[in-house]
Amino acid sequence: MKPVSTLYRLASTAADYRACHAIMRANQNFHDLQLHWPTVVAERNGKILGFMSTNKCDWCLLAGPLETSTHNPIMVMRLAEAYEAALRVAGITRYCFAIKRSQKRWLEQVSSLDMTTEVAGDKNEAIFEKILPGDPLVTRIAA
Numbered sequence: 487m488k489p490v491s492t493l494y495r496l497a498s499t500a501a502d503y504r505a506c507h508a509i510m511r512a513n514q515n516f517h518d519l520q521l522h523w524p525t526v527v528a529e530r531n532g533k534i535l536g537f538m539s540t541n542k543c544d545w546c547l548l549a550g551p552l553e554t555s556t557h558n559p560i561m562v563m564r565l566a567e568a569y570e571a572a573l574r575v576a577g578i579t580r581y582c583f584a585i586k587r588s589q590k591r592w593l594e595q596v597s598s599l600d601m602t603t604e605v606a607g608d609k610n611e612a613i614f615e616k617i618l619p620g621d622p623l624v625t626r627i628a629a
Contacts, residue, residue, distance in 0.1 A: 492561065494568035497525040497537065505534035509553045519551065522573040528554070528561050538565040546582040546615070547573075548603075570618060579621035584611045 525539040538553030554561055585592050596602055596614055606613040
């Protein structure tokens with residue numbers, strides 16, 4: 487199996503979602519979490535190896551969970567890119583995601599990114615908003 491043969495696509499069938507839940511169970515994370523649109527999967531040779539989904543939130547579109555069956559940073563990056571592409575196609579230019587405060591390295595990296603701002607959180611996690619290129623509010627302000 488070569489990474490170049492990995493297909494990144496929207497989950498579209500019950501089997502896709504069952505495969506995502508199987509990965510969560512294998513990773514011992516989010517066992518009964520309901521996955522929402524968009525859910526993007528990484529598929530190679532007909533097998534789903536990872537996914538990025540959307541969590542239910544009352545005040546924002548909250549990305550996550552992101553889970554893989556193998557430790558593969560490139561797959562994680564490609565899943566995030568595919569997720570953002572799905573949002574852009576739908577006309578969505580902003581989304582939120584959470585990082586546990588115990589993950590200091592991730593917090594430092596995300597805090598340094600342009601167009602990413604901490605908007606909420608508590609002592610356990612920080613919630614960031616990411617603004618995608620082409621967001622109309624940012625475009626108006628910049629003009």
